[in-house]
Amino acid sequence: MIALEFPPINEILRWKDLFPSFNKIALIAVAAALIGTIVFLLAGSKDPMKAPKGVRNLAETIVEFIENGIVMQTMGRDGLGWTPFLMSIFMFIYLCNVPGIIPFLQMPATARIAIPMFLSLLVWVVFIGTGFKHQGIGYLKSSLFPPGVPKALYILVTPIEFISTFLVRPFSLTVRLFANMLAGHILLVTFALLSEALFQAKGNPGLIPVGVLPLFMLIFLTGFEVLVAFLQAYIFTILTAVYIGGAAHPEH
Amino acid sequence: MRTAVVTVTGGALRVELVSAESEEGKEFDPEDCAFEPETSTPNECGPGPGPIIPEMKELAWGAGSFIVFALLMRIFLYPRLRKGMDARYNSIRVGHEAADAARASARSEVAQYEAAVAAAKADAAKVVDAARATLESERQAQIDAANARISAKRDAALADADAARASARGQIEAAVADVVTSAAEAATGRRPDGAVVSRAVADTMSAGVSR
Secondary structure: OEEEOOOOHHHHHOOOOOEOOEOHHHHHHHHHHHHHHHHHHHHHHOOOOOOOOHHHHHHHHHHHHHHHHHHHHHOOHHHHHHHHHHHHHHHHHHHHHHHHHOOOOOOOHHHOOHHHHHHHHHHHHHHHHHHHHHHOOHHHHHHHOOOOOOHHHHHHHHHHHHHHHHHHHHHHHHHHHHHHHHHHHHHHHHHHHHHHHHHOOOOOHHHOHHHHHHHHHHHHHHHHHHHHHHHHHHHHHHHHHHHHHHHHOOOO | OEEEEEEEEOOEEEEEEEEOOOOHHHHOOHHHOOOOOOOOOHHHHOOOOOOOOOOHHHHHHHHHHHHHHHHHHHHHHHHHHHHHHHHHHHHHHHHHHHHHHHHHHHHHHHHHHHHHHHHHHHHHHHHHHHHHHHHHHHHHHHHHHHHHHHHHHHHHHHHHHHHHHHHHHHHHHHHHHHHHHHHHHHHHOOOOOHHHHHHHHHHHHHHHHHO
8 A cells, every 4th residue: 555645735835034035936036037137138249240159049939929919919019119018928827837847946936926916916006007198087897888789788898897897807817827827837837746746656566667657647747847837928918919909999 | 754675575575654753663664764865965055944944045146146137138138139130131131122122123123135136036027028029029030031032042042943943944945856857857758847757746735834
């Protein structure tokens, strides 16, 4: 008989402080900002007149991906001014997600709720502020009283629009990112623990080969998490662009 | 805390989730687990808030890092990179336009060259035609001159031949007249008139030639 004890959730999510008030999540967040800054600093130091390669090629690819793949698709040419903000969000989230599969780090900073919640609240403030900046008080009218709806239906539609636009959006942004990354992390921990338990099954050598199965699943899920890390960063960024674009240009 | 208990009996694998405090769990001591937590000293970080409650230190470090990164990106990093990209794109566009202009210029020059070649070919054809006409006229003149010379030589030859024929005929007529005179003189004993004999011989030979 072997026993597999799954640890309490906080044991796989919380980390003792590296120094007072600075734990692994803080380290990953700071590293994400530093890496992003260094990448763009190095890219900016290269001769722009030569064909881009290496780190400059990477940075320009990110810029064009954000501009052509997100801004132009959701906000149009008028939204190009939001590129630095959206690029910051995309790179920061991606660089916070990726440590979930990096050996020894093995923890996505976004699997803790603090960073997703902060980013969601920031986006919430930004898109509401953009709405008031572009439409003034009319932003509330266009958000809560969508045109083309029979007036009698506003009794139903207005509360729904208020809840969905002003309350649910930051909540859904937070939960989508946090829950996906947390689920991926728990899956990796689960299969890692299962593999380890089976490989170390004492007195049951027949179970040792069975440990290969969760190990293969662990390898597959690790690859899958690479995709999830990118996909969640992309989804958060494109939703941010959609919200800001919708607030700036309600006719869209 | 719940514990998964895996039991192998023969070829069957049985998994049970039991609580350490439950009756079933009493015969299993969780301390015997081989589990090693991710941190070597997991309890040092304390139980902390639930996973859906944000921790202030993570919130502060995350927010601070992002705000600094976003501001750097907005003020310095992105504009610098974008400026370089725009400069290169402009350079490429200028290069494209210069290449287009050079291509158009080259096409114009090629057209001019082809027109010049066509004009030269037309001039050459005219020169060749004129030369051919000149050559033909000269050839015809040479042929006419040669024909004239041949005709003159032929006429002269014919005249010579007629003269030679007339001379031969006179000699033959004289010889025949002599023979006829001698024969008539031998037959008649009298010499015939030479003029009559000559005329008769001439008439006879002329009649023979005409016949």
